[in-house]
Amino acid sequence: MTLLLQDRAVTRPDGAAFDPVAIRRQFPIFGRNPGLTFLDTAASAQKPRAVIDGMAEFYRTDYANVHRGVYGLSARSTARFEAARETVARFLNAADPSEIVFVRGATEGINLVAQSWGPAFLRPGDQVVVSELEHHSNIVPWQMLRQRLGIELVVAPLGADGALDLVAFQGLLGPRTRLVAMTHLANVTGHVVAVEAVVRLAHAQGALVLLDGCQAVPRLPVDVRALDCDFYVFSGHKCYGPTGIGALYAKRALLDAMPPWQGGGDMIRTVSFAETTYQDAPQRFEAGTPDIAGAIGLALALDFMDGLGRAAIRDHEAALTRYAEARLTAIPGVGLVAAGGSRLGALSFLVDGIHPHDLATIFDQHDVAVRAGHHCAQPLMDRLDLPATARASFGVYSTEADVERLAEAIRAAQRLFGVAAR
DSSP states (O other), rough: OOOOOOOOOOOOOOOOOOOOOHTTTTOOOHHHHHHHHEETTOOOOOOOOOHHHHHHHHHTTTTSSSSSEEEHHHHHHHHHHHHHHHHHHHHHHOOGGGGEEESSSSHHHHHHHHIIIIHHOOOOOOOOEETOOOGGGGGGGHHHHHHHHHOEEEEBBTTTSSSSSSHHHHHHOTTTTTEEEEEEETTOOOOOOOOOHHHHHHHHTOOOOEETTTTTOOOOOOOOHHHHHSSSEEEEETTTOTTTOOOEEEOHHHHHSSSSSOOSTTTTEEEEEEEEEEOTTGGGGGGGGGGGGEEEHHHHHHHHHHHOOOEEEHHOOOOOOHHHHHHHTTTTTTTEOOOTTTTTEEEEEEEEEEEEHHHHHHHHHTEEEOOOEEOHHHHEEEEEEEEEEEEEEEOOOOOOHHHHHHHHHHHHHHHHTOOOOO
């Protein structure tokens, strides 16, 4: 792979420099773990002090159950919870906060669509199209629906360069295509899918589009109205927020047409043994006590990202990704998994003669944390004829020095296995 390194200077919208070293100081884990080179942000991002302290302060001062109490503490908690929904809506540029459903994460958001919208609108023989890039969370729910309803699951292929083959994708679409469910940014390779084209081609055939934004939301400005997607999901823990919280965006007309997925408290209007009536969306999809503090923590994380500037975050990660591509491919015996020329924030690599699991174990001895395995994308690994890869992924706190430590760890592993000369 031949790369031209571009200018790596990154500035924020306010003209200030984007300084990952200074940003790193806002993350307590690095102070508690000096020397840590954390290159596993695609799996789960570290948390800034603003999120940690903000959630703790909520528990200390404002916590009560939401939507049910008439006393002041419950009213304050409810106001903060619903303000978090407004923050998510603004962050995605949704038309209205009622288009945001709080879920445990992208996995639950996809399952909600599959198990609510799916049985209501899909019939035997209807097609759901996914791609070879998908995380298991965007494969298994549709397989379960195939078993339940008799739908057809169609897989759009990659080209030789590792990018989604848009020509082949278009050829798969037809009158039986009802939904395209696709990643926005691939978790294994970092490939940025041309989702604007995906949405346009799918809509031309009358199909809806669900986008998995787990990797995109932390790295790219996302505007769901500009994309014109029908569903969009993401997880809070990958964008510097807490675990156990995420959001499903859906156009309001779709939510209004979808039946409840789970039953319980807070999603009902009235209950009798004869009949139950349900709340309007989004509350009808939020059964039981929600993760109140998680939603507040998610809003704090999104505010943190907005404060840094999402375009500046994108530019920082793009520059760092280019730097890492050039640095790693300069090491003999190291190869990158192709990403179609549009890689961002993550790269998977192989080192000749060393299994990725061994690599990750040796890296850990050098305080370098990477992910090794199939990355919850076994079909992609089968397509690439690989048992596993090592993956390095970046965040707002990642630096070129982190990449240098990764390169040093690779060379150390090569020396240990006696493959440095290959």
